[in-house]
Amino acid sequence: MLALRSFSRALPRSLSKSSMRCSQRPISTVHRSSLLQHPWKVASRPTYAAFSTSRSAREQEGEVDQELSAKIESELRIEKDIRDSEQYPSNVQEYLDNSPFELHDTPGQEEVVLTRQYGDETIRLTFSIADLNNMDQDPDQLSEDQALEDDFGDDHPADTQSGGAQTKGAINQGRTKGGNINVAPEDRIAPADREELADDESPSGEEGAEEPSFPTRINVTIQKPGKGCMQVETLATDGMIQIDNVYYYQNAELADAQTADLNWSKRNVYAGPPFGNLDEDLQVLVERYLDERGINTSLALFVPDYVDLKEQREYLSWLSSRPPSHLM
Known part of the structure; x- marks a missing residue:
């Protein structure tokens, strides 16, 4: 019993002495002890040498910025001098004044739309300035290639x-x-x-020589209520409307498919044979059918002129309100 009591009395003294020894240890010794370090201590961020030893990476201005800005300003002045008026050229204005079609042109968009009503039909024509931007050859080269195709075509034997x-x-x-x-x-x-x-x-x-126009695609859709839609792919070239394909869709939404589902459904629909495979008399009647609705020579002359005009306007707008001018 005495031994147990003596042990219980000696235990607090020994604990207090050990705590005093711990408190008397140097702070550096405590820090060196890995057992007393907190596991969530934030590691110090390593430092790296700069990539460039000559200049700081935080330059206020690049070497080409001023030169590029001056070039853009020069292009703006040139384009504004070329297009000195907001009015349409006389040939474009004359067509718009006398045509039954209504023009829908959204600035910043490549596509242009012409619409009209013909009886109970809704006619919609679409063309794009992308045809001008994507031209790989000049009109003279295209004409030469067409002439060579006519002379050396596979349909005509060489000996006749x-x-x-x-x-x-x-x-x-x-x-x-x-x-x-x-x-x-x-x-x-x-x-x-x-x-x-x-x-x-x-x-x-040389007075009568005119610069040949570039070919421009015109997509024609003619829709009647409850009777589906006919879609005609045409090409305006040298003042003529050339028909490439004629399609018919019972579901009018397929003609101008705007969703992935409609586009997929359109692929599986038989819309008709190529226009060149139709009977010649039928081809002539389709051409007359379009001519009665204003898809004629006047349209074929207007569309390339308007595409050229719109491309100039969009380029000028791009120079003045698009990067890189806004970044400088």
């Missing part, structure tokens, strides 16, 4: 003459068994280079 013996300007190269004059493709002369055709196919002098 497509137009027969009476073709104007043909060069005699002997006769075939059928009596027609044989014209070799490599010996044909372009009409513009033939003296006998100069008066017939081109105006005298």
